[in-house]
Amino acid sequence: MRLNLRQIEVFRAIMQTGSISRAAGLLNVSQPAVSRLLSYTEQRLGLKLFERIKGRLYPTPEAKRxxxxxxxxxxxxxxxxxxxxxxxxxxxxxxxxxxxxSLGQGLLPHAIARFLAKYPDVRVSLFTMRPHVLINALLTQQADLALVFLTDPHPSIEATQIYGNRLVAALPANHPLTARNVVSLEDLAAEKFIGYSHDTQIGQFMRQLFADAGLTIRPAVEVQQVDIACAMVQTGIGVALIDEITPLAPVWTRVVVRPVENAVDTPVNLLRATFEPMSRIGQAFIDVLQDMKKDWSSLRSPTF
Structure with a gap:
């Protein structure tokens, strides 16, 4: 390599100032140091960069180029x-x-709005996926962070709980159970129930929940996603168990939620690949999520 960055810096300073002494002052080094480096640079290049005429430096045509x-x-x-x-x-x-x-309709819009209010020039992409696809997106670096609940542990994925997220009963607006302050699993099992398919984590979780209570449910309809269960409830098909964050989305205007006796949590977890360093904007988004916990009560359903 004929020129290094220091040689380029000295050459540029001399061209800008027109003298070795002023270049030395600009670079905050001694005049002899600049002279020596200039001489060495010309020797390395095999080019004469400056001519001395009556005590002044004049750049050669090669130096100008x-x-x-x-x-x-x-x-x-x-x-x-x-x-x-x-x-x-x-x-x-x-x-x-x-x-x-379901989180893409309620929690994430709130969080992204807050994030962009602080960092308006950052571009955000949001992908909604089923859990197993989502894990693969993190592992293949198609996503930086992910938010899920009821996720299985993975050796290359780090999970951090962000919110507690209780299970609640989702009821059609005109359903008799809306008159109750709290409903039980027995109440829900006696109704036309909207369940979740066996091949989903939430479906397996719900079946175990009812089984532990000594109850058997035979869903009238089975779905794969919590937001779809809300859509079924909104049309009056039946009742469902959902997490409390999903109904934050403004689309569920005819869905009423009620606490469930002895309710359990389906925590919202933040996932990231353990082998990928956290970016500054990724950490800034996590900070926004953490800040939202402080005024979480303002976002939760008014029925609570």
């Missing part, structure tokens, strides 16, 4: 520094989030 390219290098370095500053201040970047569909 080289200066054009040197300025391009400095513009590139300046751009690198600007990008670094933008990343530090969260003025640019791309945050890729994944979640199960």
């Amino acid at each position: 080289l200066f054009v390219e040197v300025n391009l290098v400095y513009q590139g370095v300046q751009r690198v520094n600007e990008v670094a500053e933008d990343l530090i201040e969260h003025r640019m970047g791309h945050l890729r989030l994944a979640c199960v569909p």
